[in-house]
Amino acid sequence: MVADLTETLAGFPPALCRRIVVKIGSALLVDPSGAVRDHWLRTVAADIAARRAEGQQIVIVSSGAIALGARRLGLPKGGRGSLEDAQASAAVGQIALSQTWATVLGERDLTAAQMLVTLDDLENRRRYLNASATLERLLSLGIVPVVNENDSVATAEIRFGDNDRLAARIGQAARADAVVLLSDVDGLYTANPQVDASAMLVERVERIDSAIEAMADGGSGSGMGSGGMLSKIEAAKIATGAGAHLAIITGHRDSPLSAWAGEGRGTIFQAAAGKRARKTWLAGRLTTRGRITVDAGAAGALARGNSLLPAGVRDVSGVFVRGDVIDILAEDGRTIARGLSEYDSEDAVKIAGRRSEEIAAILGEVSRSVLVHRDHMVML
Template identity: 65%
Template sequence: MRIERFAPPQAKRLVVKIGSSLLVRPDGTPRREWLATLLDDVVERRAAGQQVVIVSSGAIALGARTLALPGGGRASLDDAQAAAAVGQIMLARLYEELLGERGMRAAQMLLTLDDLEDRRRYLNASATLDRLLALGAVPVLNENDSVATAEIRFGDNDRLAARVAQAAGAGGVVLLSDVDGLYTADPTVDPAATLVETVEELDERIMALGDARSGSGLGTGGMAAKLQAARIAGLAGADLAIVSGKIDHPLRRFAETGRGTVFVAPSAPPRRKAWLAGGLAAKGRIHVDEGAAAALAAGRSLLAAGVFQVEGAFRRGDVVEVVAPAGPIARGLVAYDSGEAARIAGVRNEAQGELLGYAPRSALVHRDHLVML
C-alpha cells in the first residue's frame, strides 16, 4: 500500500521537510501553534519506533523581520546571508523549546551543497546523523544560508531533504507544502485539474507537470524542485510524498487519509552509488559515443577509447557526468585528472602509456564507481 511505505514498520527512518510558508507567517512571525501539532506527530512516530529527521526552512524569513529587511530578506545575497545568520538562532530556539516540552532533544545541523557532494564530508554528515538518532535526538537540518552562495548551495530544501535521506539511510521523505500534491494542471486556474496520487516512474510527462514558481513568496522551491527531490530520493531507494502542511497534525492526517502524491522508489542501489546518482554538482563532463553508451548500459566500465570530449577542470576521484549524444546517462568517480583524461580521449588502452608516461589504469571510470541515471 502507498501510505504504509511511510509508516514506522516499513520506514525505520523518515525525513520530514517543512517549507517557509508553513512555518512563518507573511508578517515574519513563526506559526508556533502549528509546529507544535507537527511535533506531536513526531512524538507519536517516535513512540512507534520511527526515527525522524526534520529539514526546516524559515531562517531567512524569521531573520528578515527582525532586521527589517525588504523583500523578505531576499533582495540581495548579502541580505539573505545576514537574515539567515539571525533567523537560524531563532529557528533553533523554537525547535529546542517545543521539542523540549515534549521530552525530546533537538540537534542542529547546517549544511552546504559541498558538505554532501564531497564524499568524505558526506560520510561525516552521515555518521553524525546516525549517532544523533541513536542517542534519541531529533536532528533539525537547514541549508547554511549565511555562507552559501549561488555556486555552493542547493537553493531549496526539497532537494536538500532528499539528499539528507540518502545520508541518513531513510526509507521515506515527506515534503510538507502549501499544496497537497502534484496535479495534472494548476488547480488554481484549471477546475478540471486532478491530483496525481501515485507516480511509479518519473518520465518526461511527469517532469513536465513541474512548476518552478513558489506561491507564497517566502520560499525558494516549487513543484519543479519537488520533482527533482523525488528523483534524488528514488535513486537512494527512498519513497517520497508531497503532502499539504496547511492543516494541523499533517503527518497524522496523511496517515489517516492518504491525501497527497506518493513517488514510489525503485529498489535501492548500494549507498555509495546512491550518493553518486543523487549528486547535483559534478566537477566535469565526459562526452561519449554511442558505442561507449551501449557498453555502459550493459554494465561495463567507461574506457577512454569511447570518449570524444572532456569538459571542466577535475581531479582524480572527483564526480563527473557522462554524456551520450542524447544527453546525460551516468555519473562516476573519474580515475584521471581532466588534463590526462583529455590527452587519452579516443585512445585505446594499449596506446595510452606513451601519452601518459606511465602504465594506464584499467578504465577512465570503473564500473564499480559508476551509476547509470
C-alpha cells in the first residue's frame, strides 16, 4: 500500500494535485559565474507549460536575485559578504530575475507575475490573507506567479532565511495541494550520500519525527544558496501540516518535473489531515511573541481538545499582548501547541497556576476564563 501511494503521487499529476508550488534554488538557476542557465530554465518552462495545458495551476518560488545582482555589480562572495551587499545585489538582480522568467514563460504563451514578500507579510494575519487573495486571483486568470523573498529590504528579523520554508508558506497561502523542492540531491537519504556510500533514499515519509530530523544535513552544498536538507525538513513540516504533500527531487537534469513524473525518484512527505485555515496559518508561523509552559495535566487536556486554563500553567515568558501568537510547551520543553493569547503577558504571569474563579479577584475585573481558547489554538 505504501509503495502504491508513493507511485500514485510521483510527479504530483494534475489529476490528483490541481495546484502546486515549485521552488527553484539559486544553484540550479544560476551557474557559478553568476549567469542564468538559460537552456535548463527553458526546459523547466516547458514542463510548466505542459502541466498548465493539463489544467494544473503552478506557483513558482524562485531564488537567484542576489546571485544575479552580485555578478552585475562585481561584488565578492556572491553578494553575501554583508547585509548591505546582499540587499544591493537583490535590488539589481530582482529585475533581471523577473525579466528572465517573463521571457521563458512568454515563449510558452504564459504570463508571469512577480510577488515579493518578507517573513512579516506572511506572519501578519491581514497581510497573509491579502497575499492569499492575490495568488488566488492571479491563478484564476491563468497567470504564473513568480514569488521571491524581498531581499532588498529584508533584515535578519524579517527574513525567512531560505526559500524552502518560503515555498511551504506560499503553498499555505495559495491553498496548494503540493509543494516541489528542486534540490541538488534527489531526496532525503538515511545519511549524507556525499560522505556515506551506504546511505539509502527515503521514498516516503508519513510522519516527521526525531529519526527523520536526524537524517537532515544543514549545509548548502553549492555555497550559493541558503538552504540545506534541514531547511527542507522544516518546509515539509509546514506544508504537510497545512494539508499539502511535499516532494524533494533533483533539479540537476533537464525537464526535472517531467523526469520525476517518469521515474518517480525522490522523497514525498505525505500531507497530514487538513486543518481549518486559521489553524493552518498558526501552525506554519515561524515567529511567536511568547511561551507558556504547562504541566502534564494541562498538556493532556489540550491533547483532548480543551482550552488552556490558567491552573495548568507553570511558567510564562516573553512580552505579548492579547491576540498575539504564543507557543505552549510541555514541562520537558517540547512545543506542543500554538495559539492566540487571551491575555497580556503581564496579566498571564499574575494568573498562572490559579483557578479560573480566582481571576477576577486577582486582576480586579471580570475576565475570560481561559488563557488560550481551543478555537484559536492548534496542536503541533
